Amino acid sequence: MMPEAMPLTRDPVVRLPKRAMSSVAVVVTVGILPAFLVGGLGVQLQQDFGFGPAVLGAGAAGFFAVAALSSRLMGWLSERIGPVPAMRLAAVGSAVCAGGIATSRNLGWLLAMLWLAGLPNALGQPASNLLIARCVPANRRATAFGIKQSAIPASTLLAGLAVPAVALTFSWRWAFAGAALVGMCAALAVPRSVTGHGGSAIAAGRESVEPGRGVLLLITLAAGLASAAANSLGSFVTTTGVQVGFGPGAAGLVLAVGSVAGLCMRLAMGVLADRRNPNPIVVITLLLLIGSAGFVLMALPLPVAFLIGAVVGFGAGWSWPGLLNFAVAGLYPRRVAGATSVSQTGVYIGGSAGPLLFGVVASHAGLAEAWSAAGVVALLAAVSLWIVWRRTTVRRAH
Numbered sequence: 056m057m058p059e060a061m062p063l064t065r066d067p068v069v070r071l072p073k074r075a076m077s078s079v080a081v082v083v084t085v086g087i088l089p090a091f092l093v094g095g096l097g098v099q100l101q102q103d104f105g106f107g108p109a110v111l112g113a114g115a116a117g118f119f120a121v122a123a124l125s126s127r128l129m130g131w132l133s134e135r136i137g138p139v140p141a142m143r144l145a146a147v148g149s150a151v152c153a154g155g156i157a158t159s160r161n162l163g164w165l166l167a168m169l170w171l172a173g174l175p176n177a178l179g180q181p182a183s184n185l186l187i188a189r190c191v192p193a194n195r196r197a198t199a200f201g202i203k204q205s206a207i208p209a210s211t212l213l214a215g216l217a218v219p220a221v222a223l224t225f226s227w228r229w230a231f232a233g234a235a236l237v238g239m240c241a242a243l244a245v246p247r248s249v250t251g252h253g254g255s256a257i258a259a260g261r262e263s264v265e266p267g268r269g270v271l272l273l274i275t276l277a278a279g280l281a282s283a284a285a286n287s288l289g290s291f292v293t294t295t296g297v298q299v300g301f302g303p304g305a306a307g308l309v310l311a312v313g314s315v316a317g318l319c320m321r322l323a324m325g326v327l328a329d330r331r332n333p334n335p336i337v338v339i340t341l342l343l344l345i346g347s348a349g350f351v352l353m354a355l356p357l358p359v360a361f362l363i364g365a366v367v368g369f370g371a372g373w374s375w376p377g378l379l380n381f382a383v384a385g386l387y388p389r390r391v392a393g394a395t396s397v398s399q400t401g402v403y404i405g406g407s408a409g410p411l412l413f414g415v416v417a418s419h420a421g422l423a424e425a426w427s428a429a430g431v432v433a434l435l436a437a438v439s440l441w442i443v444w445r446r447t448t449v450r451r452a453h
Contacts, residue, residue: 074246075190076202079183081241082142083206084213085149086176088234089156090118091210093169094289099227104162112411114169119407121173123400129174130181130396138189138392141182143242148175150238157231173403180399181392188384188391194329197381201325204377208318208369265387266447271394273443275401278379280436281343282405284350284429285373287413288313292365295422300358309362313369320374328378335382336444339375343437346372350430354423364426372433376402386447 093100097111133141152175155168183203191199221230292313296306324342328335349372352364380395387394409432417425 074244075186076199078142078241078245079186079199079203080206080209081237081244082146082149082179083183083203084210085146085153085234085238085241086172086179087207087210088213088237089149089153089169089172089231090115090176091213091289092153092230092234093156093165096227096230100165103227104159104165106162110162110166112414114166116407116411117166117170118173118176119403121170122177123403123407125174126177126180126396126400126403127393129178130393130399132178133182133185133392133396134390138182138186139245139247141178142186142245145175145179145182146238146242146245148172148178150235150242153231153238154235157228157235177396177399177403181396184380184384184395185392188388196384197328197335197378198322198325200381200384201321201323201328201377204380205318205321207376208314208321208373265389270443270446271383271387271397273439273446274379274383275398277401277436277439277443278398279401279405279408280432280439281372281375282402283409283412284405284433284436285346285368286406286409287425287429288365288368288373289410291410291413291417291422291425295353295426296361296365298422299356299361301361309365312362313365316366317369317373320370321377324374325377325381328381334444335378335385336440336447339378339382340437340440340444342371342375342378343433343440347430347433347437350426350433354426354430356423 093114094111101107101111129141136144149172152168152172155171156165159165159168184200187196187199187203221227221233289310292310293306296309301309324338327333328338346368349364349367349370352360353368355361355364379398383394383398384391409429413425413429416428
């Protein structure tokens with residue numbers, strides 16, 4: 056029971072287009088990698104350029120802020136030039152920015168290149184969504200979106216591995232140089248053309264009435280709230296873990312386990328949506344409710360409760376992005392890139408503001424109170440999506 060989306064044609068022999076999906080995964084990974092690499096290599100960067108944690112946070116916030124401000128324009132550009140040229144342009148842009156960071160000689164240049172990297176990231180997201188909508192069969196599309204969004208936690212793992220494998224062995228510059236090389240290879244890997252498995256669904260969508268702008272804005276609000284709560288996980292899990300009794304190494308392991316849980320859940324939710332065809336808005340609402348409970352568990356001063364809460368927080372509270380893109384693409388089939396660029400704006404704003412506000416609350420009230428606040432924010436996101444479900448259900452009934 057899609058929202059009340061289009062009926063899906065079930066064809067068990069249809070498979071995902073492997074080259075298209077591999078290129079989507081790589082382009083999305085390269086697009087977000089500069090932000091995560093700066094965070095993962097923060098110690099080495101601070102030693103070389105002599106800045107503190109506030110500047111490090113401002114760097115990440117600026118990346119997401121630029122992406123948020125340009126997301127709508129990048130969605131329009133994706134629809135204007137098509138998903139293939141847009142994905143290639145995004146990959147090349149990310150490679151240029153990563154290369155620029157690798158050659159940075161002062162803090163100003165590093166921050167400028169990091170913030171500029173928000174532009175190709177904002178272009179790669181709607182372009183890859185449009186590619187999926189056009190070339191992936193309808194009964195495999197949720198899985199495709201799950202694979203795409205699994206590139207995000209994969210990027211956090213790569214950033215973490217870059218510290219011992221590259222930065223401590225050679226130099227942090229080589230990690231960004233490697234990201235630049237991968238970006239150029241990703242541009243070459245994008246297929247020259249796409250075949251239209253999604254055409255029938257899109258054509259069917261033209262015959263139905265899409266929800267109004269109010270529904271899309273509510274989804275964007277929910278995405279922003281959910282992202283604000285979830286993005287604090289990557290920034291503050293290890294710090295909180297040490298405070299509740301884990302050693303630094305064990306706290307890092309908690310972060311790694313949580314990232315794997317989030318990656319696996321994103322894939323599992325996509326497969327589930329394709330096989331069972333639930334309403335994705337309802338599923339996301341339930342995930343956020345469960346995730347909010349995980350954030351509250353992380354507020355307890357008990358190592359076991361924190362570990363369980365972190366796994367639940369990553370696994371439920373941050374496993375919704377693929378389903379969200381799938382839901383928006385189903386609700387707005389005639390303008391997939393444009394609609395998902397609007398909802399992605401909420402994700403970017405939440406990703407930028409969430410960790411900053413979390414840090415403010417943690418500084419003034421404590422980490423436990425900050426995690427409790429994150430749980431409340433996730434709960435508000437769930438309420439917003441429940442309203443979306445009610446409005447789309449009523450519209451369909453009429």
